[in-house]
Amino acid sequence: MYIDHIFVIGSTTNRTRRQAGRRRSIIREFALNTSTHGIPDVGMIxxxxxxxxxxxxxxxxxxxxxxxxxxxxYTKKIISYLRSPYSTCNDKIPPVMLAIxxxxxxxxxxxxxxxxxxxxTQQCFVTNFNIKPSLWKTPPTWLMDDIKTFLENSEIPLSIDWPTNWRSHVDSSYLSVELVHESxxxxxxxxIATMTAVDALPNVGGQTGLWIGVSFLSIMGLAEILYRLAxxxxxxxxxxxxxxxxxSKI
Known part of the structure; x- marks a missing residue:
């Protein structure tokens, strides 16, 4: 496998990423010499x-x-979970994973x-990429001669029938991957925790005070009833x- 070229579109060295405001894409072109191994039309992952x-x-x-x-x-998405005591998430690498x-x-x-x-355990930070793949037939006819010249001047081993069947070899071995930011x-x-420790104390105190007040009023009401009955x-x-x-007097 040989990387033809890598370049970035829509970015400059003297402008920041936010100032550029344009989508970036990376194109990688590969020449997979599958005929040497006798495995035609093998792709990549x-x-x-x-x-x-x-x-x-x-x-x-x-x-x-x-x-x-x-x-x-692709677009990038990050999910952040609450740590203990709200969840069991952990970012510390356990010994088993550290050995790997x-x-x-x-x-x-x-x-x-x-x-x-x-x-x-569950990760506290999870990064996901939403992927939208698409493809079209390549390489175009106008690019075939340039690819032929490049391969013949490179160190890629060519098949014996290259001079006569080079077009079919290019069709079965050429691969281009373009990686694009959607946003x-x-x-x-x-x-986000709806109740923190600072919020819990006054809430518990208020509830406790409310129940104490209700209990006191109930006791006073019961005492008044007993007093009236007596x-x-x-x-x-x-x-x-x-x-x-x-x-008796009468």
Missing amino acids: AMVHDNPQLPLIDSAGMAVATGFKHRIT LDNYQGAKYGYSEDICYELC TLIENYTQ RHQYYAIRRAYNRTQDD
Whole structure:
């Protein structure tokens, strides 16, 4: 596999990203020498991922076929979850994952639960890319001679029948991938606590005070009822006693 060229469209060195305000795209052209290995029309696997994100290309990659120009348009989305005590998310790399990431020397990959569902907890920060793939037939006829000249002047080993069948080899081995920003804006979804520790204290205190007030009023009401019943019973007994005394005098 040989990379023809890489270039950026819509960006300048003396302007910032926000000032430019234009979509950027990266085009990579590949010449896959599949005929040497006897495997014709073999494509590639492409994947869009963040810098600290481990590229699990076997499970998350998309297939790109030779003979086509593939455009991958993407937008970036970041989801931030609340930490303890609101969730069990964690960004600390466990020893099991650390042993795996140590094999990637020079790469600084971050925490990911994708490679250890059973041992790793939920990520606090999740980065997703929304992909919109499209393709069209390539290379065009006007580009064939330039590709032929480039391949013959490169170190790519060519097949024995290259002089007579070079067009068919280019058609079956040429591949172009264009990566395009749909938007320079990044979607951020952040969980926000509706009640913090500072809010919980006055709320609990207010609820406690309310229940204490209600309980006190209830006790006072019960005491008043008992007092009225005792008073009514006292006057009833006293009236009966006075009536008995009056009857005895007669």
